[in-house]
Amino acid sequence: MFSKSKFREWFNRYKYAELAATSTALLCSQLSYFFDDVTMAYLITFAEYFSFYGVIVTMTYIQLSKNTEEVVQKSYFKTVAILLKNLLLEFGYPAVLDLLFVRPFCMYWFPIVIGNIFTGILVGKICADILFYFLTIVNYELIKTKTNQ
Numbered sequence: 494m495f496s497k498s499k500f501r502e503w504f505n506r507y508k509y510a511e512l513a514a515t516s517t518a519l520l521c522s523q524l525s526y527f528f529d530d531v532t533m534a535y536l537i538t539f540a541e542y543f544s545f546y547g548v549i550v551t552m553t554y555i556q557l558s559k560n561t562e563e564v565v566q567k568s569y570f571k572t573v574a575i576l577l578k579n580l581l582l583e584f585g586y587p588a589v590l591d592l593l594f595v596r597p598f599c600m601y602w603f604p605i606v607i608g609n610i611f612t613g614i615l616v617g618k619i620c621a622d623i624l625f626y627f628l629t630i631v632n633y634e635l636i637k638t639k640t641n642q
Contacts, residue, residue, distance in 0.1 A: 503630055509552065514545035515618065518600075522614040534600035537614065542592060546584075553580060579636050587628035596621040 521537045528536060553576055599621040604613025 503626075503633075506633070507626070507629075510545045510548035511622070513548045514541045517541050517544040518614055518618050519611065522604075522610055530601055530605065531597075534597040537600050538592060538596045541596070541618075542588070549580070549584075579640075582636055583632045584629060585632075587625050587632065590628070591621060591625045595624055 518537050518541045521540045522533075524533065524536065557572060557576055596617075599617035600614060601617075603617035603620070604610045607613040607616060
């Protein structure tokens with residue numbers, strides 16, 4: 494299941510969204526002087542989600558627009574519905590689990606354990622991303638196999 498071509502596909506699918514999310518998380522970590530630790534953990538999590546899914550939805554919309562320029566309006570809405578369903582299936586429960594539990598936990602504890610806010614946020618983000626991307630990639634591959642059948 495894990496090959497260079499698969500890794501390249503996953504990397505290309507998520508790279509811009511992850512770059513936006515990481516930049517947002519590190520920028521938000523600079524606000525730690527104004528908020529307590531728990532508030533910062535959730536602030537970073539929500540800001541990171543806003544940037545990540547903003548990029549994912551934008552990329553999906555651009556892909557949809559390119560693929561349906563010559564298609565009639567009726568099938569365009571069907572295509573949009575399918576893409577939204579697939580996005581929900583791909584990111585659904587991993588996003589809820591990550592948003593409510595894993596990411597705030599990591600964003601709260603790693604800066605405390607490491608003793609440096611910037612480094613702790615980065616390490617916490619990486620740890621949360623490992624679980625999030627594992628679950629998301631499993632869902633992505635399941636969606637691909639079901640749509641190819």
